[in-house]
Amino acid sequence: MGKTIAEKILQSHLLDDGAVVEPGNIVRAWVDVALLNDVNGPIAxxxxxxxxxxxxxxxxxxxxVCDHFAPAPNAPGARLIGDMRRFAQEKGIEHFFDVGKGGIEHTLAPEQGLIVAGDLVAGGDSHTGTAGAFGAFGTGMSWAGMAAIMMLDETWFKVPESMRFELRGKKAPFVTGKDVILRVLGEIGVDGALYRSMEFGGPGVxxxxxxxxxxxxxxxxxxGAKTGMVEPDAETEAYAKAHAKRAYTLVRADADAQYASRHDIDLAAMRPMVAKPYSPENVVAVDAAKGVHVDQVYMGNCANGTLTDLRQIASVLAGRKVARGTRAIIVPATQQxxxxxxxxxxxxxxxxxxAAVTTPTCGACFGGHNGALDDGEVAVATVNRNFKGRAGHAGAQVYLANSYVAAAAAVAGEIVDPAVL
Amino acid sequence: MIFEGNIHVVGDHCDTDVMIPGRYLSLVEPCEIAKHIFEEVDPGFVKRVQPGDILVAGKNFGSGSGREHAPFGLKGLGLSCIVAASFSRTFYRMAIDLGLPILTCEAAARAAKVGQRARIDTASGEIRIDRQVFRTQPMPPFIQEIIEQGGLTAWVKAEVARRRASA
Structure with missing residues (x-):
C-alpha cells in the first residue's frame, strides 16, 4: 500500500525499525531539528x-530564535531573551539567534539552511508546520515535550491521517498562496484537519x-492540522541546493497513498480572500468586505514578511500614499x-x-507589542489569526488577507479589491 | 484515576488567546498565569472555580496558538480534568505532558450544564454527569502512564534512570 509524504518522513525517522507507520499508531522517532523561541524556550x-x-x-x-519579545518591549520580555542567551551559552548551542542577528524563526531557519527537505522538525511554536513549504514535516509540540527531546534525543508521534489538496490552473492577478489556504479554511473550517497532515500537490503547485x-x-x-507540506518539485530542490547546510531528501507521496479525503482547487477560479473577525474560517472574497474602514494595516508574520510579500506590497504602494486616518506597519521577516x-x-x-518599517519581530501578530489595537479599531493584517483579543483590545477587529489586499487597504483606508484600486 | 467536581462549561473552538492573551506570555509561574484565565471574555471565571472542578468544552478546545500557558493556567486554577467534544492536538499533548487529564466525549460535552456534578474515571473512560452515564475511549496506556506519573517530567526522569541502569 502506498504512503503519504507525512508517513514516509516518519518512516525514515523511526527508532524502532519494526514499528508500523499507519494512521493512529504511536511511534518513537528522532527529529532533525528542535526549534524554540523566547516564549516557549524559557519554559522548556x-x-x-x-x-x-x-x-x-x-x-x-x-x-x-529570539523573535516574540524581540526587541524586548519590557523587563519580563528582556528576562525571557536573557534566558535564551544563558541557555545557549551554558549548553553550547551554536544556532542561537539574538536580536539583530536573525529574524522570525519559521522564515529564518530554512533561510539559514537549518531546516531542509525531508526533515522531521519539532517546535514549541504552533506555526512550525511552515517547514512544509520546504518539503519538511514540521509540527508544534508541548514545551515539556521539547525539553524531553533535548534530554533524550527522541520523542513520540501519533501517525496522522492525511488529506490531499490537488491544485490546478493558472492563478489570477492578486491571488497568492495566502488565498489558497484561506479558501481551504473557509471550506473545511478551523477543525477540518484536526490531527491530520494536509498535503498539497498537483500541477498548480x-x-x-x-x-x-x-x-x-x-x-x-x-x-487543526498536525503538519502538512507542499509536494517537493524543481522549486523545492533549487531552494534546498541554495540553502541546505545538511543532506536533503525530496519526499513525494506514492500514487496509491491512502488519503482520508481529496480536495480539488482550481487556481484560475479564485479571487483574493479575506477572513473576517473573529475566526480564520470566516472567509469571503475581498469584494464581500469592500468598504470596511481600516485604522491599521499590519504586513508581516512568520510566513508573510518574505521578499515576495514585500515586492507585492511595493507594487501596490508605488506612487501612492498610506491614507489619512490609516497607519501601515511593515515587518520584514528576517535581517536577510x-x-x-x-x-x-x-x-x-x-x-x-x-508606512512604518520595523525590525523583524512577531510583535503585533500575537498582540505582544509593535502595533497593538485599541477598542473599536479595525485592522487588515497578513497574519494568521484574528481571534478576539489577540491583537490587543478584545473590542478590536482583524481581517486576515494577502499582501496585495493589505497594501491596497492602506492606500484606500478601507478594504478594496487591489485590482480596482 | 477518578475525579469528582462541579462542572464549568465553555463552547466550541475555544482558542488559547481567549484563555490567556498573548500579552501575558512573559509570565512563567502557573499561579500567576491562572489569575488571567478567560479574563477578556468571562472575568468572573477565575473566582468561580474551586479546586477539583471539571471543565467541559465543545469541539476543538485549545485551538490556535500552542501555548503551555493555557493548560498550565487551567491546572493552576485547580481544575482537575477537562472533557471536550474534541481537542486541538497541541493542547491535548501539552495537557497530558503537564499531567492534566483530558478525555474526548462528544455526548458528555453536549449534555453537561454549569453547576452539575461530574465523576470521571480516566482508566475506564466512564463519565457520570449527575445521573447520566457516558462512556468514551479511555486514554491509551502510554498516555495513562504519563498522566499517572504526574506528567512528562517524571516519565523522562524514569527513562533517564532506566537508560543509565542498562548502560
Whole structure:
C-alpha cells in the first residue's frame, strides 16, 4: 500500500525499525531539528532542569530564535531573551539567534539552511508546520515535550491521517498562496484537519514560489492540522541546493497513498480572500468586505514578511500614499530579507508612502507589542489569526488577507479589491 | 484515576488567546498565569472555580496558538480534568505532558450544564454527569502512564534512570 509524504518522513525517522507507520499508531522517532523561541524556550528550559538537566543530548539539533519579545518591549520580555542567551551559552548551542542577528524563526531557519527537505522538525511554536513549504514535516509540540527531546534525543508521534489538496490552473492577478489556504479554511473550517497532515500537490503547485507555499503551510494549523507540506518539485530542490547546510531528501507521496479525503482547487477560479473577525474560517472574497474602514494595516508574520510579500506590497504602494486616518506597519521577516529589500529600494518606497518599517519581530501578530489595537479599531493584517483579543483590545477587529489586499487597504483606508484600486 | 467536581462549561473552538492573551506570555509561574484565565471574555471565571472542578468544552478546545500557558493556567486554577467534544492536538499533548487529564466525549460535552456534578474515571473512560452515564475511549496506556506519573517530567526522569541502569 502506498504512503503519504507525512508517513514516509516518519518512516525514515523511526527508532524502532519494526514499528508500523499507519494512521493512529504511536511511534518513537528522532527529529532533525528542535526549534524554540523566547516564549516557549524559557519554559522548556525549566522543564529541562526539572527533568534532571545536564548537557543537551544533541545541541547541534537545537535552534533558538529570539523573535516574540524581540526587541524586548519590557523587563519580563528582556528576562525571557536573557534566558535564551544563558541557555545557549551554558549548553553550547551554536544556532542561537539574538536580536539583530536573525529574524522570525519559521522564515529564518530554512533561510539559514537549518531546516531542509525531508526533515522531521519539532517546535514549541504552533506555526512550525511552515517547514512544509520546504518539503519538511514540521509540527508544534508541548514545551515539556521539547525539553524531553533535548534530554533524550527522541520523542513520540501519533501517525496522522492525511488529506490531499490537488491544485490546478493558472492563478489570477492578486491571488497568492495566502488565498489558497484561506479558501481551504473557509471550506473545511478551523477543525477540518484536526490531527491530520494536509498535503498539497498537483500541477498548480508550480504557480506558487517557495514564499507563497510558506503562507499555505503556515496556516494549516489554523485548520487543526498536525503538519502538512507542499509536494517537493524543481522549486523545492533549487531552494534546498541554495540553502541546505545538511543532506536533503525530496519526499513525494506514492500514487496509491491512502488519503482520508481529496480536495480539488482550481487556481484560475479564485479571487483574493479575506477572513473576517473573529475566526480564520470566516472567509469571503475581498469584494464581500469592500468598504470596511481600516485604522491599521499590519504586513508581516512568520510566513508573510518574505521578499515576495514585500515586492507585492511595493507594487501596490508605488506612487501612492498610506491614507489619512490609516497607519501601515511593515515587518520584514528576517535581517536577510530586510537587506535585500533595501537593495531593491523597497524600504525607501515604503517610508516614502508613509508606512512604518520595523525590525523583524512577531510583535503585533500575537498582540505582544509593535502595533497593538485599541477598542473599536479595525485592522487588515497578513497574519494568521484574528481571534478576539489577540491583537490587543478584545473590542478590536482583524481581517486576515494577502499582501496585495493589505497594501491596497492602506492606500484606500478601507478594504478594496487591489485590482480596482 | 477518578475525579469528582462541579462542572464549568465553555463552547466550541475555544482558542488559547481567549484563555490567556498573548500579552501575558512573559509570565512563567502557573499561579500567576491562572489569575488571567478567560479574563477578556468571562472575568468572573477565575473566582468561580474551586479546586477539583471539571471543565467541559465543545469541539476543538485549545485551538490556535500552542501555548503551555493555557493548560498550565487551567491546572493552576485547580481544575482537575477537562472533557471536550474534541481537542486541538497541541493542547491535548501539552495537557497530558503537564499531567492534566483530558478525555474526548462528544455526548458528555453536549449534555453537561454549569453547576452539575461530574465523576470521571480516566482508566475506564466512564463519565457520570449527575445521573447520566457516558462512556468514551479511555486514554491509551502510554498516555495513562504519563498522566499517572504526574506528567512528562517524571516519565523522562524514569527513562533517564532506566537508560543509565542498562548502560
Amino acid at each position: 528550559f525549566r522543564h529541562f532542569a526539572n527533568m534532571g538537566g545536564g548537557p543537551v543530548a544533541r545541541p547541534d539539533k537545537v535552534v533558538l 508550480a504557480e506558487l514560489n517557495i514564499d507563497e507555499r510558506m503562507a499555505i503551510c503556515n496556516m494549516m494549523v489554523e485548520a 530579507v530586510y537587506v535585500q529589500a533595501m537593495k531593491e529600494g523597497l524600504i525607501e518606497q515604503f517610508i516614502a508612502a508613509g
